[in-house]
Amino acid sequence: MRLVIKVGTSTLTHASGRIDIRHVESLCKTVSDLKNAGHEPIIVSSGAIAMGVAKLGLASRPKDMPSKQAAAAVGQCELMYRYDKLFGEYNHSVAQVLVTAEDIKNSARQAHFQNTVFKLIELGVIPVINENDTVSTAEISVGDNDTLAAIVAVGINADMLVLLSDIDGLYTSDPHRDAAAERIARVDEIDDRIYAIAGGVGSSRGTGGMATKIKAAEICTRGGIDMIIADGSSPDVLYNIADGESVGTLFVGKKTK
Numbered sequence: 001m002r003l004v005i006k007v008g009t010s011t012l013t014h015a016s017g018r019i020d021i022r023h024v025e026s027l028c029k030t031v032s033d034l035k036n037a038g039h040e041p042i043i044v045s046s047g048a049i050a051m052g053v054a055k056l057g058l059a060s061r062p063k064d065m066p067s068k069q070a071a072a073a074v075g076q077c078e079l080m081y082r083y084d085k086l087f088g089e090y091n092h093s094v095a096q097v098l099v100t101a102e103d104i105k106n107s108a109r110q111a112h113f114q115n116t117v118f119k120l121i122e123l124g125v126i127p128v129i130n131e132n133d134t135v136s137t138a139e140i141s142v143g144d145n146d147t148l149a150a151i152v153a154v155g156i157n158a159d160m161l162v163l164l165s166d167i168d169g170l171y172t173s174d175p176h177r178d179a180a181a182e183r184i185a186r187v188d189e190i191d192d193r194i195y196a197i198a199g200g201v202g203s204s205r206g207t208g209g210m211a212t213k214i215k216a217a218e219i220c221t222r223g224g225i226d227m228i229i230a231d232g233s234s235p236d237v238l239y240n241i242a243d244g245e246s247v248g249t250l251f252v253g254k255k256t257k
């Protein structure tokens, strides 16, 4: 199974911005094992800005663009260092792939991106993709990695996109506030009701909330790809997903054939 796995900032880091060792170690172990089993994992990873903020000792996430970009430049190194080290323990190599919205819109650049990712997969490497935050300014950025992961999943013909999040799926209402909230296991049609539900639910420290996840689901399902929102605090769920079990919320891709 060619599996794009998107990990959000709130899964990768603590509220302090420092790395969440338990989550990241367990993610790398599980993804390595899936690769050993013959799957083709591709990671879309956030966390660069948060890790940069922590490493630079800034009091909080900066608001201005140059500071955010500087933090991303510092944090991206830290992020890749961690992935390289942890995947290396299981004898897997990683590759850093940074893209901008321009690389996606421009068909020649998109083709180069796809060819590189296909070659990395062929070489047995695990691509780790993030937006190139140091050069993406607000006007031209993809903006959030949920959307980026969906575009990547469609572009490289993945079987599935898994969004590992700080919430284990889409609920009928906000589960933090409403005890009667129920997890929706399967969505066949993304309609106004789904958007209305998603509008009220935020996730904390990443860029995206539930709304960007639904937008990502639209991109995936339109492209014929299934997407799952699952709990990032237990990357073990990736085993269940690979086994075809029902986990989190599944958005069913529109198969044309």
Ligand code: GLU
Pocket (backbone or CB within 6 Å): 008, 009, 045, 046, 047, 048, 049, 050, 072, 130, 131, 133, 143, 144, 145, 146, 206, 207, 208
């Ligand atoms: N590219 C950003 C980062 O690495 C994250 C964007 C997002 O969380 O959606 O910090």
